Every structure is written in structure tokens, then in C-alpha cells.
Amino acid sequence: MELKKILDVRRSTRKFLEQPVEKEKLERVCQMALQAPSSRNSRSTRLMVVTDKEKLESLAKMRDYGSAFMKNATAAIIVMGDKEASDLWLTNCVISTTILQLAIVDEDLASCWVQIDGRPVLQAEPDGKLAEEYVRELLDIPAKYGLLCAVALGYSDFKPADLPPYQGEERIIWK
Numbered sequence: 376m377e378l379k380k381i382l383d384v385r386r387s388t389r390k391f392l393e394q395p396v397e398k399e400k401l402e403r404v405c406q407m408a409l410q411a412p413s414s415r416n417s418r419s420t421r422l423m424v425v426t427d428k429e430k431l432e433s434l435a436k437m438r439d440y441g442s443a444f445m446k447n448a449t450a451a452i453i454v455m456g457d458k459e460a461s462d463l464w465l466t467n468c469v470i471s472t473t474i475l476q477l478a479i480v481d482e483d484l485a486s487c488w489v490q491i492d493g494r495p496v497l498q499a500e501p502d503g504k505l506a507e508e509y510v511r512e513l514l515d516i517p518a519k520y521g522l523l524c525a526v527a528l529g530y531s532d533f534k535p536a537d538l539p540p541y542q543g544e545e546r547i548i549w550k
């Protein structure tokens with residue numbers, strides 16, 4: 376797909392069909408995401424692909440707001456960074472995630488970012504258990520990997536509402 380079309384089609388999608396995503400597609404989107412640039416070519420990003428239904432249901436409970444829809448996704452990709460490989464592991468993760476979401480569109484799939492980094496499990500308890508701790512325990516992720524987010528994905532026939540206006544006059548500053 377042409378880049379302009381991918382950017383137009385990419386929208387956060389939280390409703391998925393039951394049709395599972397082929398392993399080859401999951402491999403291809405991971406490969407594209409891992410082609411992202413990284414600070415000092417540190418290649419610090421790591422991806423964990425989850426397709427197990429029970430684990431997806433548990434992931435949906437990582438937070439009591441903004442993650443429940445994950446139980447209906449057919450896959451989720453946890454985006455992590457090796458803290459020992461780069462001090463900019465989190466920035467590297469953000470770039471990989473952005474490319475991952477675009478690559479997902481290119482495979483005729485849809486996705487939504489679910490933030491892990493900095494988010495508590497319970498919205499009413501911002502100083503309580505973190506989503507990062509919950510996901511780390513659930514998926515047995517070693518301490519040297521920092522977690523940015525999960526990208527929930529799958530096939531979808533969801534039609535999102537139109538985007539708000541582009542607001543170029545406010546958002547682009549010309550000097």
C-alpha cells in the first residue's frame with residue numbers, strides 16, 4: 376500500500392473479528408517494526424507476540440480503563456526495550472511502535488496502542504500497582520526490559536468516525 380493511503384487508513388481500532396491473524400503476517404509486521412531507526416543503531420527494541428486467548432484476556436485487565444477491549448483482539452504485541460542496550464530505549468520503542476502500527480495496516484489488519492509505561496492498574500490509585508508490574512508478572516518479562524505499550528491487533532470491519540480537522544494553521548509553525 377502507498378504510504379499516504381496507509382496513513383489515511385490507520386485509525387485506532389478496538390473491535391476485532393474472530394478470524395486469527397496468520398503467523399506469517401505477525402512475523403512480517405514485527406520485521407518491519409524492527410527495521411526502525413534506533414539511537415546509535417542500538418536496536419534495543421524487543422517484541423513479544425501474544426496470541427494465547429487466556430493471556431489476551433488477562434492482558435485486557437492490565438488497567439481498569441482503556442485496555443478492556445484487548446480481550447477481543449486476536450493478537451497483541453508487547454513493545455519492550457533492552458535498558459542495557461540504550462539509554463534511549465523508550466524513544467526507540469516509540470518509533471518501532473509507530474512503524475508497527477503502519478505495517479499492520481499494510482497487512483490489511485487493524486490495531487490500537489495500549490499504554491503500559493507510566494500507567495497504574497487502577498485509575499483511582501495512581502500510586503498503586505503499575506500496569507508494567509502486572510504485565511511483567513503475567514508474561515514473565517525480565518527486569519532488563521522496559522515496557523512501553525501493547526499493540527492489540529486483528530482483522531476488523533470497524534469503520535471509524537472521521538478525524539477532527541487537520542488544524543495545520545495551529546499545529547505547524549513557520550519561521
Ligand SMILES: Cc1cc2nc3c(=O)[nH]c(=O)nc-3n(C[C@H](O)[C@H](O)[C@H](O)COP(=O)(O)O)c2cc1C
Nearest residue numbers: 385386387388389440441442487488489490535538
Ligand atoms: C501514546 C499513546 C497512548 C495510547 N494509549 C491508549 C490506551 O491505553 N488505550 C486506548 O484505547 N487507546 C490508546 N491510544 C489510542 C489513542 O486514543 C488514539 O490514537 C487517538 O484517540 C487518535 O485516534 P486515531 O488513532 O484513530 O487517529 C493511545 C495512543 C497513543 C499514541
